[in-house]
Amino acid sequence: MRLALTRLCFAILLATLLLPLVSRSAYADEPSEYLVGTGIYDITGPAAEIGMMGFAEAKQTTAGIHTRLRSRAFIAGDSAKRIVFVTADLGMLFQMIKLKVVERVQANPELAPFYNMKNITLTATHTHGGPGGYSGYFLYDATIKGFIKPHFEAIVNGIYQSILRAHNNLQPGHIQVGESQLDGVGGSRAKEAYGNNPESEISRYDADTDKSFTQLKFVTKDGRPIGILNWFAVHPDSIGPINQLITGDNKGIAAYMFERDMGTNYFAENTFVAGFAQANEGDVTPNYGFGQAPPDLDFAHNKSLANATLGQYNKAKELFASSNEYIAGTIDYRHEWIDMRELYVESAGVKTCAAGMGASFSSGSPLDNPSPAPLFPMGTTVNSLTWEENQDSADLSKLLGGVFSVVWPTTGKDAYKNCHGQKPVLIPTGIAHLNFNGTTMTPQIMP
Template structure:
């Protein structure tokens, strides 16, 4: 997020002066992801599971799910389990990626498609949903809109709502942006991109419907194990400020444990897998322009390929590599110049010096290539997570036992009274150090402030604050900055010097703040395990404290294990401990609601756990408004029309492949095509690699979601599009092949969007 300030302020200046008006959001044609999967009524399955577990159905009430924990058979409870997966890739060209917050990092194609992976788990009385999505965040508007769609369905509304559905992002930094709704997080793409929003909302919703439709009786097994050399703490000085006695309880300054759930039906057939492991998906750097799930997306792909997953099937195996307390954990520390050396890179990658030198290690920043065969760090981080998950899955023996339950509340973090602190949390505010970013991942060449700037630093005083706002932000700041930031607010946020009071500032007549201020906090109980859904990036120690709070709070309900699902249900930057906050590193500067934010979260998770144990309700809180109707888009991005040379057709081959290649060669072809945003090809593909048989029939061996392919879009002239398709033949069989491209073009005369396809000449792989 470190480069967000300048694009934001330029955006504000342009918008405030009225130089440009709102342009039309991207318009897509058929196959754009707006179709909905129909839900089936499977309520009859509840009774069978209740009978299997010898559970007494609670009396009907307005809160029918409320009940105390129940006993379970020794071999583990029988649950209703279902898994679903759906495409959420979205527009793959000319929309900025988010995560590195670099407005020059715009999409130009696909390395691999992005997915929403959903799991429904029930005990015949209650159901919960966990979703892991290949996005950089789950925005509050996505959470609300998915809940609205569930509520609008007469079948799904009986089972699911915002209360028992948890949406968590993997936090890949190579995915589209523009779907947040709040101004700060939509600054990089220069506004709200409806096509991004719709693709993610509809894909998540459809994955939930598929999981619902697929439920059947089964069991869930839990397993845990450690991974070495798969994530390093990028803020060790801040971590060291935590109490020594607390640090002594743990093996290092990152969580190395993967927690895994294995879902199988009663016949022993594999249904799905979820694991949580703490590492940032930043193995692919900001120079990349192809969409990818990064290391967690690749690990999912590897696991699903092993299990025979069919991405176009309504029922198939689903493997989620979900995110947890990775707020201060990155794969890049030993590989990049901030902390890394050639020796640290050699040790982390387990390579010799000659190889490290040839790779140019250590790098300036995260390596800018989405190709897993060219990016050694991506390959290592993906394979290490995948290998551990396979080991844990194959050896999982401990069944989960007990009831399914949940609590959810909306908490206004501007005014939450934290009893243990004797004070309230604060309206959101971005600290000066947050602008510095993470130099281990993507160092800023011109940081506004260095890390560790506090209100007592020589680099900061109120006069400098005033001059900075007046001189650096002329015109723009007057539109949105509050008339005065009170001493009370400064004291609340101390020692953080606030450069953007995101909870007080607004670029809207409706006074919508720059970032969300009302947080959805949630606990899901799945038998003897619980999930704490946290709407931020969570540092290592913050996650440990939340897990302890939840296990302690639910131990009388039979809970032995807890995981943190981070970036869940909303995004509000970071969550550092109070001790880490005092030093104002990057994560502390991004802890928006002040030094007592973690204590406030723990307080509310404790209340929800007590309510689950006691079988009592908890106040819903006031839900935030749906602000999608109040968003703006200054980026444009709509396809006006497509053109081509008069002598060719859309789909014609501009550059044919060579006549023959050897295994391991890179094959490429270039087509005259249309803009990919004309049709997102949701659940489909822009390319196929076909193996041609002797009788002339062909078999598809790779598509645009397979990491051995690349779909690359490039604008040529004003409205020409050249489509390059690349195929790495490392794992291919010898034979005869051809490359096929699918796309859509838009008429400049009628606006009609029409499909086309093209195919290359055949070539031989020896």
């Protein structure tokens, strides 16, 4: 079910970008003409003494720059209807960023008629090597020690500027598409959990992670490439939590290498842009087969970094040279706010509920950042807590559940427990808040 859902989410993401892309019937041997534009801008933020986001290590603070972080914007459409897709070198991208970026776009009379909340999609590469403190939600800002306004403003401004540049660079052109498989990059860090899926689900796929690599190539009417945008599922956490230099990790470095090949000028208003966007990376670690992520920043000493970076870079180069199909048809978009606490899933006949982090979260990842003191092992389920050898874990689960139910009574109700099924909830992030009727630890209404 997990892999199927992540693939579904990826399809929905692509649908918000280019509806024709979700169906091969929209591929053609001859191009459709669109307005296409790309833009890039710096979003690096504070490079000293700011908590870094991704590994949730309070001691990991910025102390310099390995690679600068950037926002890469892509626009496609016509004179009336357009879409914007941004991939940013960030750990995550939050609602508050989207609201402020759209606010700035709408304040620009040149941009306002074309771009709004509905047709701007912002995504993060999920690098674990950037500064944090820009979410506005407790769970994500806790280890950063709070909200860092200068970083937030650097991100908002950089994303806005990349969109503005892409808009100013619009010109007639077409979009080529290439699809392939990228094997040997990434593996599952949660094989125990994935193995709990029914055999009927597991047998639907060739592997326990998605190996598909999809790339768009933006070309002007006179045949000049102005950008690429690809999606592949792998965590950018080849560089471990001891590192303190800001870095885009494997996706950011792959983008830099491709842009270097294409002569990208980061100070220019109009230049080639290479976006290595995130797909359904779920539990896909680049460190599978290489051991725990080291702090090394060079390929010679960090084989995981070399493998993931060069794998994506080389596949992008291959598709850049070989893509011979085009996106055809009209471009459209859909946007809706969804309350994830009340979403009815027709295929399963159930309704979702407020979020909760499972007990296994406490163990961390053995390949990325294992917990020094895990409360529960990976693969912990409600049933496994009934086993005699797990009595200590069962007692701890009951203790925590009892405490939470006193502070936040909803967590003790059968409806909440039954909704989470075999997942014993460790932290009820969709219910828990630190002040009376305040904002929950994580967002619940999602775009």
